[in-house]
Every structure is written in structure tokens, then in C-alpha cells.
Amino acid sequence: MAKNIQSLERAAAMLRLLAGGERRLGLSDIASSLELAKGTAHGILRTLQAEGFVEQDPASGRYQLGAELLRLGNSYLDVHELRARALVWTDDLARSSGESVHLGVLHQQGVLIVHHVFRPDDSRQVLEVGAMQPLHSTALGKVLSAYDPVAHSEALEIEREAFTPRTVTALQAFEGELDLARARGWACDVEETWAGVAAVAAPIHDRRRMPVGAVAVTGAIERVCDAGKELRAELIAAVRDCARAVSRDLGAGRF
Amino acid sequence: MTDAHTAGPFIAAIDQGTTSSRCIVFDKDGRIVSVDQKEHEQIFPKPGWVEHDATEIWNNVQEVVAGAIEKGGITAADVKAVGITNQRETTLLWDRNTGEPVHNAIVWQDTRTDALCRELGRNVGQDRFRRETGLPLASYFSGPKVRWMLDNIEGLRERAERGDILFGTMDSWVIWNLTGGVDGGRHVTDVTNASRTMLMNLHTMEWDEKIAQSIGVPMAVLPEIRSSAEVYGEVRDGVLAGVPVASALGDQQAALFGQTCFSEGEAKSTYGTGTFLLLNTGNKIINSYSGLVTTVGYKIGDEAPVYSLEGSIAVTGALVQWMRDQMGLINSAPEIETLAASVEDNGGAYFVPAFSGLFAPYWRSDARGVIAGLTRYVTKAHIARAVLEATAWQTREITDAMTKDSGVELTALKVDGGMTSNNLLMQTLSDFLDVPVVRPMVAETTCLGAAYAAGLAVGFWPDTDALRANWRRAAEWTPHMDAAKRDHEYTFWLKAVERTMGWLEHDES
Numbered sequence: 001m002a003k004n005i006q007s008l009e010r011a012a013a014m015l016r017l018l019a020g021g022e023r024r025l026g027l028s029d030i031a032s033s034l035e036l037a038k039g040t041a042h043g044i045l046r047t048l049q050a051e052g053f054v055e056q057d058p059a060s061g062r063y064q065l066g067a068e069l070l071r072l073g074n075s076y077l078d079v080h081e082l083r084a085r086a087l088v089w090t091d092d093l094a095r096s097s098g099e100s101v102h103l104g105v106l107h108q109q110g111v112l113i114v115h116h117v118f119r120p121d122d123s124r125q126v127l128e129v130g131a132m133q134p135l136h137s138t139a140l141g142k143v144l145s146a147y148d149p150v151a152h153s154e155a156l157e158i159e160r161e162a163f164t165p166r167t168v169t170a171l172q173a174f175e176g177e178l179d180l181a182r183a184r185g186w187a188c189d190v191e192e193t194w195a196g197v198a199a200v201a202a203p204i205h206d207r208r209r210m211p212v213g214a215v216a217v218t219g220a221i222e223r224v225c226d227a228g229k230e231l232r233a234e235l236i237a238a239v240r241d242c243a244r245a246v247s248r249d250l251g252a253g254r255f
Numbered sequence: 256m257t258d259a260h261t262a263g264p265f266i267a268a269i270d271q272g273t274t275s276s277r278c279i280v281f282d283k284d285g286r287i288v289s290v291d292q293k294e295h296e297q298i299f300p301k302p303g304w305v306e307h308d309a310t311e312i313w314n315n316v317q318e319v320v321a322g323a324i325e326k327g328g329i330t331a332a333d334v335k336a337v338g339i340t341n342q343r344e345t346t347l348l349w350d351r352n353t354g355e356p357v358h359n360a361i362v363w364q365d366t367r368t369d370a371l372c373r374e375l376g377r378n379v380g381q382d383r384f385r386r387e388t389g390l391p392l393a394s395y396f397s398g399p400k401v402r403w404m405l406d407n408i409e410g411l412r413e414r415a416e417r418g419d420i421l422f423g424t425m426d427s428w429v430i431w432n433l434t435g436g437v438d439g440g441r442h443v444t445d446v447t448n449a450s451r452t453m454l455m456n457l458h459t460m461e462w463d464e465k466i467a468q469s470i471g472v473p474m475a476v477l478p479e480i481r482s483s484a485e486v487y488g489e490v491r492d493g494v495l496a497g498v499p500v501a502s503a504l505g506d507q508q509a510a511l512f513g514q515t516c517f518s519e520g521e522a523k524s525t526y527g528t529g530t531f532l533l534l535n536t537g538n539k540i541i542n543s544y545s546g547l548v549t550t551v552g553y554k555i556g557d558e559a560p561v562y563s564l565e566g567s568i569a570v571t572g573a574l575v576q577w578m579r580d581q582m583g584l585i586n587s588a589p590e591i592e593t594l595a596a597s598v599e600d601n602g603g604a605y606f607v608p609a610f611s612g613l614f615a616p617y618w619r620s621d622a623r624g625v626i627a628g629l630t631r632y633v634t635k636a637h638i639a640r641a642v643l644e645a646t647a648w649q650t651r652e653i654t655d656a657m658t659k660d661s662g663v664e665l666t667a668l669k670v671d672g673g674m675t676s677n678n679l680l681m682q683t684l685s686d687f688l689d690v691p692v693v694r695p696m697v698a699e700t701t702c703l704g705a706a707y708a709a710g711l712a713v714g715f716w717p718d719t720d721a722l723r724a725n726w727r728r729a730a731e732w733t734p735h736m737d738a739a740k741r742d743h744e745y746t747f748w749l750k751a752v753e754r755t756m757g758w759l760e761h762d763e764s
Contacts, residue, residue: 078586078587078589078590078593079593080589080590080591080592080593080676080677080678081587081589081590083589083676083678084588084589084673084676084677087675087676087698088698091696091697091698091729092286092287094696094727094729095284095286095696095697095727096286115678116730117696117729117730118727118728118729118730118731120696120727120728120729122727122728125728125731127730127731127732129678
């Protein structure tokens with residue numbers, strides 16, 4: 001027992017103390033029940049509160065179990081919830097970038113498009129919700145493979161088809177792409193899936209920092225890349241801002 | 256790529272809503288620059304009564320205006336005008352000398368005037384004032400609420416007749432306070448809000464003295480009726496001091512405006528807890544024989560007024576909430592789509608959520624909710640699908656009624672509101688209506704409408720064409736359903752609706 005981490009044991013004891021019915025306890029009750037100094041108890045409670053395992057009633061200052069505990073048992077994020085949370089941010093991204101926006105999640109061995117905002121130019125476009133994109137060549141797929149270990153192992157298993165001469169298929173080169181994505185916080189696809197099309201994507205995390213999806217801007221290469229075929233910096237910043245905004249909104253309570 | 260939207264000029268919109276007050280700042284492209292929002296207390300003094308503290312609301316409005324300006328990092332000099340949109344029909348009386356409300360505002364949902372409305376119908380019934388006002392006698396509308404206060408607050412009628420008391424819907428209250436309050440505040444309302452009082456004649460756009468007298472509202476309390484887009488005055492104090500107050504529109508009309516439904520035959524539908532569908536009928540007043548309401552869409556300055564037909568559905572998003580909170584079949588509202596999408600069809604089940612009777616086009620208070628067509632085959636997923644279909648079929652019934660009344664066939668439906676994030680619902684809607692369903696890129700169409708109207712009034716935007724050019728399609732769903740299948744399903748829906756009627760005995764409803 002002595003090898004166990006003491007503060008984790010204390011935190012577990014606090015959760016047990018608060019469990020069972022609708023119990024609310026004040027700091028001094030918790031500290032004295034567990035024979036802890038108030039300052040020590042408060043530090044642990046604050047950490048548990050930051051993780052969402054404990055909530056503090058604003059009126060009485062008493063502590064109770066947090067909603068996060070309920071979510072642990074049922075941790076998968078509903079993709080429709082993801083879309084509902086992302087709606088305003090992805091609209092704004094499409095509007096500011098002038099390009100179409102897609103939201104994708106890992107599904108089997110590919111990327112499932114769960115949300116699509118049209119390019120704001122009044123041209124005829126078809127809603128692509130429900131379509132699948134490849135994991136290894138698209139910006140969405142690379143971001144998911146870089147951040148989600150399940151997606152990563154799928155991407156290594158699948159046959160990485162060369163859709164264009166620029167598609168990265170060799171294992172080592174592909175892993176290099178993912179390392180780069182992790183280092184930069186975004187991934188791109190410049191004519192690696194479709195000729196003439198480029199995209200940039202960034203990861204969306206939930207409140208536990210789990211990667212739950214990715215958001216991408218996609219457009220004609222001459223619009224989204226500069227003269228040197230590099231993705232335009234302001235576009236990358238806008239996609240990352242959008243992904244961060246959606247991440248912030250996730251798990252922030254019910255509708 | 257357009258650059259960051261921190262460069263002015265801007266338009267600010269105040270949305271004084273049922274649960275909260277908001278301020279949104281927009282740039283010239285109609286993009287959101289900043290938002291601030293604050294909820295206010297819902298006061299329930301008795302079952303069926305709903306009130307708001309108007310002083311709290313005014314304080315919140317000042318706070319969110321200051322908040323939005325601060326978050327946007329801008330100053331009054333960057334703001335060319337401020338527009339107002341508001342919860343409709345909610346009724347307030349205040350003392351013009353002290354600026355104090357004489358009573359809490361009576362909210363549109365409040366049913367205390369039910370009996371009064373029946374009494375006012377006399378031998379004619381609900382439609383006594385319909386030809387002049389476009390509205391049935393119902394507890395939502397402001398006129399009877401004013402009468403209730405005059406009857407129930409000691410000495411108020413005398414003070415009102417002396418001219419010490421002012422009436423207003425929330426637009427009037429906000430504008431009066433913004434423009435100086437007791438010190439020269441402008442006592443005005445716009446045509447859209449006035450059209451929800453039951454006191455305005457749709458044909459003349461003036462207060463109808465006869466009706467005011469019949470309902471028992473002294474003319475002295477009534478504000479001046481102005482257009483929806485003109486400068487009413489300037490903000491006196493606070494962060495926006497000196498900025499023109501340049502629009503007022505009821506919330507649903509503001510959404511119609513924000514969706515740029517400027518042509519006859521264009522319609523928008525806002526999907527929230529309930530749903531409000533408005534159809535632009537141009538300069539024509541169309542009497543409804545199908546249970547819709549005739550109302551003013553908007554009036555820009557000196558231009559002719561634009562009218563509309565309105566159909567409301569009481570229970571749409573509320574049914575999804577009911578599935579979550581009362582049935583516990585889902586954990587969050589968006590999960591309804593996950594559950595519904597796990598099956599191909601409704602499995603023969605139809606859900607008519609007539610929780611408080613049937614509204615347009617039936618108006619049957621003796622109806623109650625029904626789930627019909629149950630067999631052992633039906634699962635919770637089929638019920639979830641029936642829940643989404645209920646919203647789509649109820650919309651279809653409203654659009655059918657609109658076509659019947661106006662002779663105008665719907666060509667597309669512009670949608671907004673929280674439920675538009677539900678992809679399956681939007682596809683179902685398109686399938687059942689057999690028209691494209693279109694979602695615009697700015698979901699905040701209500702505030703946007705108020706901003707647009709204010710911007711037009713001060714020349715920030717030159718005309719409605721410029722506003723149309725701002726409109727962007729974010730998504731479009733096109734119908735994929737086979738016509739025979741649609742007709743078959745509609746027949747069963749209508750059969751299910753029939754089964755809700757007459758559930759209550761007459762003396763209960």
C-alpha cells in the first residue's frame with residue numbers, strides 16, 4: 001500500500017464520501033471526516049472540480065459529485081451532439097474563409113463526414129453529410145490518424161492507395177506526415193486525394209482532451225494555397241481557431 | 256479570404272427575448288463581431304401566469320449592450336445604429352413621470368386573459384376583431400392584457416385616463432428608456448409589434464379606436480405607431496450615447512427580415528421549442544380561413560407595408576426535450592437523430608404531440624397527444640423517428656394552409672433555429688414538403704433582421720438587394736421521397752391527427 005500515490009487515495013476517499021444519494025458536504029466536513037488539513041483537502045477538491053468530478057454549489061459553497069463521473073461510463077461523444085456544438089463556429093469559418101467546411105470523425109477505416117457547410121458563393125453544391133473520405137490522404141484523415149490512436153492503427157493497416165502522384169503511401173513517409181501534424185497542430189492535403197483540391201484540418205478535443213473529430217477547410221488549390229503551393233497562413237490560423245472554439249464548447253452542458 | 260472583422264463601422268442589435276436579453280454587433284457583411292447575453296427571471300405567480308420584471312430587463316439590456324461593445328473592442332463612434340427586436344405581445348404599463356412600471360410585464364404565454372377573451376368575443380366568438388386586426392381573440396395578444404391590468408390595479412384606470420400611464424410591448428419599453436426615459440424618451444412602437452396588440456387596424460396601420468374602446472383600452476396610453484426601419488431617436492446615455500435607434504421588429508418578423516424573405520411567396524420557419532412559420536404575402540392582406548394569423552411582416556420607412564401569414568406550432572423542439580426529460584430515451588437533444596437514424600423508417604408509428612390541444616390549422620383544445628400505429632415490432636428508435644416526423648408533418652400542415660389561403664405555392668423553405676442542426680429532420684422536412692430546405696450561414700437571423708432594418712434606416716446598407724447579397728447558403732436539403740410514398744405517409748399522419756380530437760369532454764377543455 002505504501003507504494004500507492006497518497007493524493008489519489010485521498011481523492012478516491014473524497015469521491016466515496018460524496019457518493020450515495022444527493023450528498024453535499026462543506027470543506028470542513030470533508031477535511032475532518034478524512035482527517036486532513038483543510039488546505040490539503042481544498043487542494044484535492046479543487047483538482048477534482050477542475051476535472052469535473054466534483055462540483056461546488058455556488059450558493060452554499062458545498063461540494064457534490066460532478067457530471068463528469070456520469071459521463072465516464074458512457075464516454076463516447078454523439079456525432080450529432082458534435083455537429084450541434086460545431087454549427088456556429090463552422091458557419092463562421094466558411095464565411096471568413098470563403099471555402100467549404102467539413103467536420104469528420106473516425107468511422108471504421110475512414111473518415112465519416114458528419115457536417116458540411118457550403119462554400120458561400122451561391123454555386124450549386126450537394127450536401128456531403130454521410131460521405132466517407134480516406135484516412136491516409138485527406139487532411140481530416142491525417143489529423144485523426146495523428147491524434148487518435150485507434151485511427152492511427154487503422155491507417156497503418158489499410159491499403160494506402162495512391163489517388164494522385166502526390167499521395168503519400170509509404171509507411172515511413174506517412175508516419176513522418178503524422179509526426180509533422182502533431183508537431184504543428186494541423187495537417188494538410190495538397191492534391192493528395194483530388195487533383196486541383198487542397199485542404200487543411202485541425203483536431204477537435206473534448207473536455208478530457210480526447211480527440212473526437214477534425215474540422216477542415218477545402219477548396220481549389222489556387223485559392224487556398226499561395227504561389228509556392230503552401231497553404232495560406234491565415235487559413236491555417238482560422239481552421240485552428242475554429243477547432244479550438246468547438247473544443248471549448250464541447251461538454252459544456254446540455255442544450 | 257476576408258480579413259478579421261475588427262474594422263468598423265458596425266450595427267448593434269438588441270434582442271429582448273422571452274428568457275434572455277442579448278446584444279449582437281454585426282459588420283457590413285452581416286458577420287457577428289461580438290455577442291453578450293443575460294437571462295432574466297421567469298415569474299410564475301399562479302398556474303398559467305407568467306411575468307417579467309421590466310426593471311430587471313432594462314438593466315440587463317444596458318448590461319448586454321455594454322458587454323457586447325466591450326467584447327468587440329469598439330466604441331460608440333464605430334456603431335452607426337442600434338436596432339431592436341423583441342418577444343412579441345408581452346405587455347407593460349409604466350408611469351411616464353417616474354419611469355416605474357406599475358406591474359410586472361405580462362408575458363405572451365400568460366393565460367390569465369382566457370376568460371376575458373371569451374367574454375370579449377360576445378356572440379361573435381374568437382373572430383370578432385379578425386377582419387380589422389388579422390388575429391383571433393386569444394390570450395397571447397396585448398390588448399386584453401392591458402385591460403386586465405387596468406381592471407385589477409387599484410386606481411390605474413384613472414391614472415391612465417389622465418395620461419400618466421404609458422403602454423408598450425418590450426420594443427416600446429426599451430426604446431423609451433434608451434432615448435431618455437422620463438427625460439424626453441420616445442414613446443413609439445413599430446407596425447409589427449402593434450399588429451400583435453389586437454388594437455391596430457391592418458388596413459390603416461393606425462390604432463382602431465372602436466376596438467380599443469370595446470376591449471377597454473384608453474387611447475391615451477398607446478404609443479405612436481411607426482415603421483420598422485426609421486430613426487426613432489438617439490440613445491441618451493451609456494456606451495452607445497448618441498447612436499440612432501433605428502429599427503424595431505417583433506422577433507419572428509425580424510427573423511423573416513434576417514432571412515431576407517423580401518419577395519412575395521418567400522417563407523421562413525424558425526425551429527425552437529415551438530415553431531413559427533411566416534410567409535411574405537407582399538402588400539396584400541390575406542384573410543385566413545385555415546386558422547392562420549394575418550400580421551405585418553415589416554414596413555421600411557415610407558414604403559408600403561409588407562404583410563404576412565403566420566402559422567405557429569406549439570410543440571416541436573419541446574417534443575425532443577420531452578423524450579429526453581420525461582421519457583429518458585436520450586441523454587441530449589441531438590441524440591434523437593442518432594436513435595432515429597438507427598432505423599430506416601417509423602415502423603408504422605405516428606406521434607401527434609397535441610400536448611395542449613391542436614393549434615393551426617385545427618384549433619381543437621379538446622385534443623390530446625397520441626402515438627398511433629403501435630405493434631410489437633415498434634422500437635424506441637421508431638418512436639424517435641416518429642418524433643422528428645411530427646415536426647415535419649406539422650410544418651406541412653401549416654404550408655398547406657398557407658397555400659390554401661394565399662394561393663401561393665411554396666418554392667423553398669428557409670429555416671433557422673436550434674433544430675436545424677438535425678440533419679435527418681431537415682432531410683425529412685424537405686421530403687415531406689417536396690421543396691428544397693435551405694439553411695443560411697448566420698443562424699442568428701432574429702438579431703440580424705433587426706440590424707438589417709436599422710442599417711437600412713441610416714443608409715449603412717443601400718437597399719434590400721444589398722442585404723440579399725449578404726445572404727449565404729450554408730446547407731440545402733433536396734427532396735428524395737417518392738410521391739406515392741409521401742402521400743401514403745401523409746394519409747396515415749392525418750389519420751393519427753384525427754385520433755387526438757375529442758379526447759377531452761367538452762366541459763374539461
